[in-house]
Amino acid sequence: MSVTIPPHVRPKHPPDLELVGVTKRFGAFTANEAVSLKVKAGTFHALIGENGAGKSTLVKCIMGYHLADEGDILVGGHSREIRNPQDAYEYGIGMVYQHFTLVPAMTVAENLVLSRPDLPAIINWRNEFDRLYAFMRTAPFQIDLDTPASQLAAGEKQKVEILKQLYLDSKFLILDEPTSVLTPAEADEVLGLLRAKVVAGELSVLLITHKFSQVLNFCDDVTVLRRGRQTGSGRVKDLTADQMAAMMMGGQREPKIVPKAATAPGPVSLALRGLCADRDNGVPALVGVDLEVRAGEVVGIAGISGNGQRELVEVIAGQREATGGEIRVQGEVYTSTRAEACRHQVFLLPEEPLRNACVPHMGVAENLALRTFDQPPLARAGFFVSQARIRAKGRELIARYGIKTRSPDTPIGDLSGGNVQRAVLARELGSGTARVLVAANPCFGLDFAAVETIHGQITEARNRGVGVLLVSEDLDELLALADRIVVIAHGRFVYETTPATADITTIGHHMAGH
Amino acid sequence: MSTPALPPTSRRWRPALEAVALPVGAVLVALLLFGVFCAVQGANPLSVFKAIQRASFGSWYSFQNTLIRAAPLILTALCTALPARLGLIVIGNEGALVVGGLAATAAGLAAASAPPVVALTIMVLAGMAGGGAWIGLVGLLHYQRGVNETISGLLLNYVAIAVLSHLVNGPMRDPASLNKPSSYSFAETHQLGGIASSNVHYGLVFGVVFAVFAWVLMEHTTFGFKARMIGGNIRAARMAGLPVARLGITTCLLGGAAAGLAGMVEVAAIHGRANESLAAGYGYAGILVAFVARFRGLPIILVAVLLGGILASGGILQRQFKLPDATILVFQGIVFLCILFSDSLYGRFACFKEKTA
Numbered sequence: 001m002s003v004t005i006p007p008h009v010r011p012k013h014p015p016d017l018e019l020v021g022v023t024k025r026f027g028a029f030t031a032n033e034a035v036s037l038k039v040k041a042g043t044f045h046a047l048i049g050e051n052g053a054g055k056s057t058l059v060k061c062i063m064g065y066h067l068a069d070e071g072d073i074l075v076g077g078h079s080r081e082i083r084n085p086q087d088a089y090e091y092g093i094g095m096v097y098q099h100f101t102l103v104p105a106m107t108v109a110e111n112l113v114l115s116r117p118d119l120p121a122i123i124n125w126r127n128e129f130d131r132l133y134a135f136m137r138t139a140p141f142q143i144d145l146d147t148p149a150s151q152l153a154a155g156e157k158q159k160v161e162i163l164k165q166l167y168l169d170s171k172f173l174i175l176d177e178p179t180s181v182l183t184p185a186e187a188d189e190v191l192g193l194l195r196a197k198v199v200a201g202e203l204s205v206l207l208i209t210h211k212f213s214q215v216l217n218f219c220d221d222v223t224v225l226r227r228g229r230q231t232g233s234g235r236v237k238d239l240t241a242d243q244m245a246a247m248m249m250g251g252q253r254e255p256k257i258v259p260k261a262a263t264a265p266g267p268v269s270l271a272l273r274g275l276c277a278d279r280d281n282g283v284p285a286l287v288g289v290d291l292e293v294r295a296g297e298v299v300g301i302a303g304i305s306g307n308g309q310r311e312l313v314e315v316i317a318g319q320r321e322a323t324g325g326e327i328r329v330q331g332e333v334y335t336s337t338r339a340e341a342c343r344h345q346v347f348l349l350p351e352e353p354l355r356n357a358c359v360p361h362m363g364v365a366e367n368l369a370l371r372t373f374d375q376p377p378l379a380r381a382g383f384f385v386s387q388a389r390i391r392a393k394g395r396e397l398i399a400r401y402g403i404k405t406r407s408p409d410t411p412i413g414d415l416s417g418g419n420v421q422r423a424v425l426a427r428e429l430g431s432g433t434a435r436v437l438v439a440a441n442p443c444f445g446l447d448f449a450a451v452e453t454i455h456g457q458i459t460e461a462r463n464r465g466v467g468v469l470l471v472s473e474d475l476d477e478l479l480a481l482a483d484r485i486v487v488i489a490h491g492r493f494v495y496e497t498t499p500a501t502a503d504i505t506t507i508g509h510h511m512a513g514h
Numbered sequence: 515m516s517t518p519a520l521p522p523t524s525r526r527w528r529p530a531l532e533a534v535a536l537p538v539g540a541v542l543v544a545l546l547l548f549g550v551f552c553a554v555q556g557a558n559p560l561s562v563f564k565a566i567q568r569a570s571f572g573s574w575y576s577f578q579n580t581l582i583r584a585a586p587l588i589l590t591a592l593c594t595a596l597p598a599r600l601g602l603i604v605i606g607n608e609g610a611l612v613v614g615g616l617a618a619t620a621a622g623l624a625a626a627s628a629p630p631v632v633a634l635t636i637m638v639l640a641g642m643a644g645g646g647a648w649i650g651l652v653g654l655l656h657y658q659r660g661v662n663e664t665i666s667g668l669l670l671n672y673v674a675i676a677v678l679s680h681l682v683n684g685p686m687r688d689p690a691s692l693n694k695p696s697s698y699s700f701a702e703t704h705q706l707g708g709i710a711s712s713n714v715h716y717g718l719v720f721g722v723v724f725a726v727f728a729w730v731l732m733e734h735t736t737f738g739f740k741a742r743m744i745g746g747n748i749r750a751a752r753m754a755g756l757p758v759a760r761l762g763i764t765t766c767l768l769g770g771a772a773a774g775l776a777g778m779v780e781v782a783a784i785h786g787r788a789n790e791s792l793a794a795g796y797g798y799a800g801i802l803v804a805f806v807a808r809f810r811g812l813p814i815i816l817v818a819v820l821l822g823g824i825l826a827s828g829g830i831l832q833r834q835f836k837l838p839d840a841t842i843l844v845f846q847g848i849v850f851l852c853i854l855f856s857d858s859l860y861g862r863f864a865c866f867k868e869k870t871a
Contacts (some may be wrong), residue, residue, distance in 0.1 A: 319753060337757070338757075339755070340755070359747045373736060374736040383735050
């Protein structure tokens with residue numbers, strides 16, 4: 001680190017920010033290796049890469065959450081040591097995280113005021129509110145200051161998070177995939193307004209994203225990461241989406257898409273009749289939804305997260321009690337018991353598989369046996385479990401699905417996210433006997449190769465005659481896989497279309513509940 | 515799909531070694547701290563350790579004393595260990611022991627005219643039923659009404675001890691028991707005798723059998739697999755369609771039955787009747803045994819024998835070193851805290867990690 005650092009005051013203009021050869025290791029794992037990146041003052045910079053490429057780790061080094069093992073961070077041309085987010089704040093750097101950091105019970109105004117690191121011990125609320133109203137007059141978008149954060153929709157919360165950074169007078173804004181909870185129209189609006197502030201020279205933005213359209217429409221420069229290394233950078237106007245994809249993937253690739261067989265859907269395999277469910281806090285999440293999924297058909301549920309999708313999947317999975325209505329599978333009432341799931345061969349690919357579908361400290365082989373450990377041949381005399389047979393069966397599935405694990409006994413919690421999802425896929429679809437499959441954001445956080453595998457398996461299952469309910473926040477995924485798309489908003493199914501006739505704008509309107 | 519390179523045989527001896535090394539290390543640290551405590555009290559720590567060793571394992575006579583104490587410890591430890599595999603922290607052991615002892619006493623007195631084997635069998639069943647119902651209630655409150663199982667179990671301990679006190683001072687009291695209010699005594703023939711002319715009573719056999727049963731149940735049966743799934747991730751267990759509440763309450767019943775059996779052993783082999791000596795702290799010490807043994811059936815036997823030895827040496831410490839009689843409790847407490855602390859160290863030492871292939 002340099003010796004002569006000029007005394008520092010919080011910047012009034014966006015600073016230049018440069019990373020030089022930043023390396024970050026976690027034990028034996030290298031998350032970032034010699035990454036260099038330069039964001040010129042007053043530019044909109046995109047940081048793109050597959051999931052697990054090291055984007056979040058890199059920006060956490062800028063924010064002081066991690067200390068880089070090697071390399072320098074230069075702010076305004078001087079090497080700076082950023083040891084914690086407070087340091088980052090002093091340099092005018094602020095970040096909007098993927099998860100929300102608002103206090104639910106407090107109003108928007110209280111949340112904004114309390115975010116100030118230099119808040120005095122005794123708060124003069126009148127002064128604070130005066131300041132806040134003055135700020136809101138110049139803010140790019142408006143939110144009612146007196147609304148409790150808990151009553152805001154996900155998109156509004158995201159806007160408050162961005163407002164918070166502007167209120168803190170951050171001149172360098174880092175956005176970590178900020179648009180995943182916004183509708184396409186909202187995302188364009190927010191990025192457009194930030195873009196205007198950048199063009200006016202009031203702000204620099206570093207945007208982490210995986211949507212090329214956002215890079216092409218809003219960004220000046222782009223840096224690409226792949227497996228922790230910087231594999232490309234340049235001015236956006238000199239690049240095409242294909243070139244950027246090649247940088248992310250390491251060379252051109254042939255997508256292997258399993259074609260959808262042209263079969264007529266069979267009888268109804270999964271039916272929801274007036275299904276109702278509550279959130280954890282007792283507020284209704286699903287208000288009487290009806291749906292039929294036929295054999296050999298993929299029905300996609302589109303919607304912004306937090307509109308009842310999670311509760312819907314949890315009810316079908318038996319993780320949440322329905323407060324009304326019923327589920328029928330192959331015509332019979334279904335209450336998610338083990339016997340019913342086995343009789344009707346209902347399988348699940350839930351989101352966050354480690355949290356929803358695995359026992360983290362149990363071995364990979366034991367986790368692969370969660371569905372079958374109490375049936376022959378894994379169970380003897382209906383009561384004794386054969387560890388040897390569980391291990392043998394586990395080895396077979398591990399090999400067939402290419403699950404990377406040190407041994408069949410390694411706790412599944414030690415595996416990477418992609419391999420956990422592969423293991424769940426192997427367990428749920430490996431037997432090939434599924435008749436109903438419910439998948440929720442099955443590809444969230446996975447790289448292209450894993451996504452391709454999972455999409456292929458879902459389409460193959462559909463072609464075999466499985467009835468598939470696919471809940472996803474990724475519209476592209478639904479357009480590629482689904483036979484019908486149903487839009488959920490505020491706990492109701494509000495719109496239905498097919499991929500062939502789908503109009504993104506119309507779907508977006510319905511997702512937003514208009 | 516690619517073929518992964520798996521090692522031909524998987525050896526996970528390093529994590530297994532960790533599971534032994536950490537508790538042993540914790541006990542060594544506890545000995546060190548206890549040594550400091552003794553030194554502060556004016557006793558030479560080394561001679562205190564030597565005296566504990568002599569009083570617990572020094573001779574066949576003292577080892578028998580140790581085993582007599584180990585028997586109820588094994589059983590009460592199971593009361594914490596079994597539900598712990600489902601993620602429940604149950605500490606109602608003392609209450610379950612007391613209720614089991616009371617139920618066994620009532621049954622034994624009612625069956626006083628039956629042949630000894632029949633009477634003792636009835637007492638065993640009554641003790642297990644009493645303790646099982648007590649902890650079963652804890653499970654029921656937890657799964658049906660969401661009551662925290664640790665708190666309800668703890669409070670039910672006080673209820674049980676109060677009920678014991680009420681019964682032996684009132685309805686069950688033998689008018690002849692003047693100094694220490696007690697129930698009527700069992701006939702000599704209806705008490706639980708020694709194994710093959712030793713002082714060690716059959717309670718030890720009950721304990722070992724129950725511990726082996728618990729070990730087989732949890733490690734080798736579908737029931738145990740389900741229990742471990744629930745303990746490991748209740749959401750995954752629900753997704754797999756397991757009847758979480760039924761399995762949980764059943765396990766609480768089993769754990770309570772073990773502690774209730776400990777109560778039966780105490781009244782039938784040690785006291786010969788029910789009185790307030792029944793609440794002698796074996797229930798609380800059992801919690802310690804369960805944690806040290808990491809809730810596994812077979813290690814519980816070993817740990818209970820070790821702790822039984824420490825308990826057996828309490829008198830010596832008082833007489834020989836003029837240490838206060840709570841000294842043994844201080845030692846227990848230090849061991850417990852060290853063991854709980856060592857739990858937080860799993861995965862912190864690189865030498866116990868599996869080597870990446």
